[in-house]
Amino acid sequence: MxxxxxxxxxxxxxxxxxxxxxxxxxxxxxxxxxxxxxxxxxxxxxxxxxxxxxxxxxxxxxxxxxxxxxxxxxxxxxxxxxxxxxxxxxxxxxxxxxxxxxxxxxxxxxxxxxxxxxxxxxxxxxxxxxxxxxxxxxxxxxxxxxxxxxxxxxxxxxxxxxxxxxxxxxxxxxxxxxxxxxxxxxxxxxxxxxxxxxxxxxxxxxxxxxxxxxxxxxxxxxxxxxxxxxxxxxxxxxxxxxxxxxxxATLDVRLARQAANALAVAELLSARPEVTAVRYPGLPGDPAHEVAVRQMRRFGGVLSAELPDAAFVERMLAASRLASAVTSFGDVRTGIDRRAQWGGDDVPDGFVRISCGIEDTEDLLADLKAALDAAVTAG
Missing domain, CATH: 3.40.640.10 (Type I PLP-dependent aspartate aminotransferase-like (Major domain))
Structure with a gap:
């Protein structure tokens, strides 16, 4: 062969x-x-x-x-x-x-x-x-x-x-x-x-x-x-x-869309008053950005953020039509994992790891914005 x-x-x-x-x-x-x-x-x-x-x-x-x-x-x-x-x-x-x-x-x-x-x-x-x-x-x-x-x-x-x-x-x-x-x-x-x-x-x-x-x-x-x-x-x-x-075969195109979505989601979350401690190495101003720029070829599709509490995360996920509660990451579909529920990480109850999929960026942003709004209103 x-x-x-x-x-x-x-x-x-x-x-x-x-x-x-x-x-x-x-x-x-x-x-x-x-x-x-x-x-x-x-x-x-x-x-x-x-x-x-x-x-x-x-x-x-x-x-x-x-x-x-x-x-x-x-x-x-x-x-x-x-x-x-x-x-x-x-x-x-x-x-x-x-x-x-x-x-x-x-x-x-x-x-x-x-x-x-x-x-x-x-x-x-x-x-x-x-x-x-x-x-x-x-x-x-x-x-x-x-x-x-x-x-x-x-x-x-x-x-x-x-x-x-x-x-x-x-x-x-x-x-x-x-x-x-x-x-x-x-x-x-x-x-x-x-x-x-x-x-x-x-x-x-x-x-x-x-x-x-x-x-x-x-x-x-x-x-x-x-x-x-x-x-x-x-x-x-x-x-x-x-x-x-x-x-x-599709790795390059998947990662390109996921990274674009992750940056856009990080910017969206950074502008929300109920969201704190948004972390994404590709986000200018992130504590890791300077080092990441020197050694990373691209920044990936994963980010993290702190939402108010576990109940807020549940309300947001219930209102979202595109994001699902999953504990893995890297999928073509957007997933959100509230890490504190597993007990292995020293993080607040509202801490989430978000793995962005390959959805159209505009659709994903609109969905997450509506889900956040719904979580705020229902709270």
């Missing part, structure tokens, strides 16, 4: 629409369907090719997806996983051992914190925490796990500065790039050693599958991460991998 690839000279839309593509073959579809078999015939003689010998360590469908992610990341070694948490777990458990020290975000994705505090600590790994804005206790650390922009607070870490400090201290840096996506930010180009992402969100983009991946340019790190996947069996399903590969 021969494959095609785009070059560094191509734009985001071209790369996304052709990522993971194979050479055209007469009579075959442009993007072959998923290979669902778990067992393949072995080579007739010992020492033959290892590819596709058994479905757990390798599969042609998620190999295509890994190649596509590699093109989006700018040429890297990618290992795909069954979920974002499986990808994070591979970095933490595949690279750390008893006696090591890891620093994780105190304000990042909430599920990472109990995983580290409970399981890593039980295996003899010292766990430190630090907010996205720092300072980071890097002395004596083995690994820093960063998340920027942070989820759900939307703070932005100065990646080149933190990566340089970590390297000077002898620590590796892994960056959760879920919110930004590789089209919004390339942490490996900014000094990081690994990138981890939940592809369940914007990369897949349709709210209908679970996936994750880890990316690196280091052969040894890539081998350790892939070995962890083989040992634990946290592999992506071929059908999910195929769906994600299909979805990547």
């Amino acid at each position: 021969s494959t095609r690839s785009t070059s560094a000279a191509h734009g985001d839309g071209t790369v996304a629409s052709h990522a993971g593509e194979r050479d055209a073959v007469l009579g075959e579809p442009a993007r072959p369907g998923p290979v669902l078999s778990s067992v393949f015939h072995l080579p007739p003689a010992p020492g033959g090719p290892a590819l596709d010998g058994y479905g757990r360590p390798d599969n042609p469908t998620y190999r295509d997806l890994e190649r596509a992610f590699s093109e989006l990341e700018g040429g890297t070694k990618v290992t795909a996983f069954a979920s974002g948490m499986a990808a994070i777990s591979a970095v933490l458990f595949g690279l750390l051992k008893a006696g090591d020290t890891v620093v994780i975000p105190s304000d990042g994705y909430y599920a990472t914190r109990p995983l580290a505090a409970d399981r890593l600590a039980a295996f003899g790994v010292t766990v430190r925490t630090a907010p996205t804005l720092g300072p980071y206790p890097v002395e004596g650390a083995t690994l820093l796990l960063l998340e920027t922009p942070s989820n759900p607070g939307m703070d932005v870490c100065d990646l080149p500065a933190v990566c340089a400090a970590a390297r000077a201290a002898g620590a590796l840096v892994a960056v959760d790039n879920t919110t930004a996506t590789p089209l919004g930010q390339r942490p490996l180009d900014l000094g990081a050693d690994l990138v981890v992402a939940s592809d369940t969100k914007a990369l897949a983009g349709h709210g209908d599958l679970l996936l994750g991946h880890v990316s690196t340019r280091d052969d040894e790190l890539a081998a350790k991460v892939r070995q962890w996947r083989t040992w634990t069996g946290s592999i992506p399903g071929p059908f999910e991998a195929w769906l994600a590969l299909r979805s990547l």
Whole structure:
């Protein structure tokens, strides 16, 4: 099987629409369907090719997806996983051992914190925490796990500065790039050693599958991460991998509309007297804007804001015809999540994370304005 690839000279839309593509073959579809078999015939003689010998360590469908992610990341070694948490777990458990020290975000994705505090600590790994804005206790650390922009607070870490400090201290840096996506930010180009992402969100983009991946340019790190996947069996399903590969073709246009909508919604909310603490890195005047402009290629479709209270959020959602209450983000449909209801984040009751979809900007603004007005009137 021969494959095609785009070059560094191509734009985001071209790369996304052709990522993971194979050479055209007469009579075959442009993007072959998923290979669902778990067992393949072995080579007739010992020492033959290892590819596709058994479905757990390798599969042609998620190999295509890994190649596509590699093109989006700018040429890297990618290992795909069954979920974002499986990808994070591979970095933490595949690279750390008893006696090591890891620093994780105190304000990042909430599920990472109990995983580290409970399981890593039980295996003899010292766990430190630090907010996205720092300072980071890097002395004596083995690994820093960063998340920027942070989820759900939307703070932005100065990646080149933190990566340089970590390297000077002898620590590796892994960056959760879920919110930004590789089209919004390339942490490996900014000094990081690994990138981890939940592809369940914007990369897949349709709210209908679970996936994750880890990316690196280091052969040894890539081998350790892939070995962890083989040992634990946290592999992506071929059908999910195929769906994600299909979805990547529209990534550039989806992100462009979502980012335009997010900026417009941030401006709308900033002008509302009942809304406070609007955060979006692309918003001029946002505390993260200056750093974000230096290191992000685009600002994404996610923002956060504080509404008066939980009851106000419920009234607004009940009045909206376009926004739904959902706990994921990156979907083509706008979703609003009141984070305090889950208990994992230190946020007020009225704090919401808004994931903008690809609706027409004017329609989305009109809908949210009417929903806010209705929530105010009904209160």
